[in-house]
Amino acid sequence: MSASQTSFADAASMVDLDRYPIANLAAADGAAFTEKRHREYVATGLCMLHGFIRPDALAVLASEAGGLLDKAYFCRSAHNAYLAEDDGITDDDDVSHRLEETYVGSVAYDxxxxxxALKRLYKWNPLKDFIAAVLGKPVLHRFADMMGACSINVFRDGGEHGWHFDESEFTVTLMLQPPEEGGAFEFVPKIRGLPDEKAIVAKVLDGARDGVVELPFTAGTLLIFGGRQTIHRVTKVHGKRPRLVPVLCYSEEPGSTNSPEVRKLFWGRTGLEPQPVLEAGP
Ligand SMILES: [Fe+2]
Structure with a gap:
């Protein structure tokens, strides 16, 4: 039996509930804390909970993820900041023509x-309900995608994620293991839709640092991030120890999944492949 099977059978025991009273949002302290975090998210597009995971649970989660590295699928791509085709944009100087590099691996949920322990944490309803409350959603459902529900991002030596806006409104990540060097999370808050949005994006892509915020990687931090409004990136990682960041996905509708094409891109399979036929034994 592994360490994770003998400890933290209850997801609540992984979370520092003294500091973050999220187990019961109907209680006065839980309601007040959540309301404060909701206001902070609306104002900044960010809710960052340092030390969310207790140190002993963090060691188990990091060890589990570290044991799955050979199952990560790595994807190298070039994309613009909008993760979209630039078809139809005739202005040669438009930032949509400029490509950023991304090289990242992911361990699929299945x-x-x-x-x-990670799956127990993901399946813990109070966490899902707390995230919904921070975002101001009446309800959230765990994502129903076999590979993308809760996957683990792996940035090994040379890994990076170029500047971009997310397609999804929000992203929930858990900082599990920092790399030896690099791997900083940087962003320019809430610039999407501003009159000078594209001028700001152009400056950021040129390397200007005004307005760029860098989040230190502190293992055990839970981050709820409004990535559709905020351009962000992960700087290049160096060294032997990989940067490990589980991504917890939720949806406002039950039963939501990625398309087979997206699964193929991020995990190398569609999920629709025929299963191998096992030969009958003698
Ligand atoms: Fe992103």
């Missing part, structure tokens, strides 16, 4: 052991 390759993480059913008893893993």
């Amino acid at each position: 390759l993480i052991h059913e008893d893993a």
